[in-house]
Amino acid sequence: MIRYVPKAKYSYSAGQAQSVFLNGLKEKKILGTVCNKCKKVYVPPKMYCEECFKPTDGWVELKDEGIVHTAIASFVSWTRDRLEEPIISGTIKLYGSERDYVFPGMFHRICTTYDKVRDMSIIGAKVKAVWNEKRVGSIEDIQCFKEV
Amino acid sequence: MWSKKGRIEDLIFWKGNMEVEAYEYDEGNAGKKFIEGIKEGKFYGIKCSSGKVYVPPRDYCPEDMTEGNYVELTEPYLDLLTEVREDSYGNKLEKPIKVGIIRFLNAKGGIIVRVEGDAKEGDKVKVIKWEWPLVVGKA
Structure with missing residues (x-):
């Protein structure tokens, strides 16, 4: 009888595109990739344009x-x-796109009030990232997106 | 043009340990015989009624599902040889490890071993260390 406890170590990589993105957050930069053929900007970034089937250009x-x-x-x-105070999160459209549902954006916390979510007045509001003082190259380097 | 750097030091990794249960694996009758043989410094295989010899031995002959007879095998030769330069986590080894498969003439199957010295594919080999992992060198 052979008894063994497997040493199941893992090393999960953020990959080529998202590693650059996360390291960019350390310097308060939101980086995306662009496809020169269809002009689509990817945030979170991708190394490959899924519409043109070609590598992104930069x-x-x-x-x-x-x-x-x-x-x-x-x-x-x-x-x-169960939480007394709700966590408010959502998708942030980072800049204008002619296509409503295809845009560079982020899913993150939004610093606003519950009432503004309930009456949906937060939708379409202009927001800006609130950065942590100490940044480590993580999505948590942004505290939230706050209304301006 | 790919804008990827392809360099491991530029990438972000999350490392950790998965929780896994211990397991128990039974080597079976033939497996037990084989392991005992290694302790005695012998290789055992099974000889089937068809005349075919299998190493490591099996509990049943695949042709007719009968139990074969244990036979001792001698004079292994190195069939395949490769070099390992990294461990399973991608760390470079100080010294590459040579790994190969030894086989026996007129027997099916083989055994994975560590190779020392300058034995080449096709050479007759002898066992230097009768322990797991088996270490062989040029005979």
Whole structure:
């Protein structure tokens, strides 16, 4: 009989595109990739344009502001605890695109009030990233997107 | 044009350990015989009614599902040889490890071993260390 405990170590990589993106956050930069053929900008970045089936052509820096595209208030935490104060998150459209549902954007927390989510007045509001003082190259380097 | 750098030091990694249960694996009758043989410094295989010899031995002959007879095998030769330069986590090894497969004439199957010295593919080899992993060198 052979008894063994497997040493199941893992090393999960953010990959070529998202490693650059996360390291960019350390310097308060939101970086995306661009496809020169269809002009689509990818945030979070991709190394491959999924519309043109070709590699993307380079990096662009985007402003750390945008408009709220969707928002949701959750009374359930990450660890499934009930929350008194809701966590508000949503998608932020980083800059204008002619196509409503295809845009460079981020899914992040939004610093706003529950009432503004309930009456949906937050949708379309202009927001700006609130950066942490100490940044490590993580999506958590941004505290939230706050209304301006 | 790819704008990727392809360099491992430019990438972000998350490392950790997965929780896994211990397992128990039974080597079976033939496996037990084979392991005992290694302790005695012998290679055992099975000889089937068809005349075919299998190494490591099996509990049943694949042709007719009968139990074969254990036979001792001698004079292994190195069939395949390769060099390992990194460990399973991608760290460079100080010294490459040579790994090969030894086989026996007129027997099916082979055994993965570590190779020392300058043995080449096709050479007759002898076992230097009768322990797992088996270490062989030029005979």
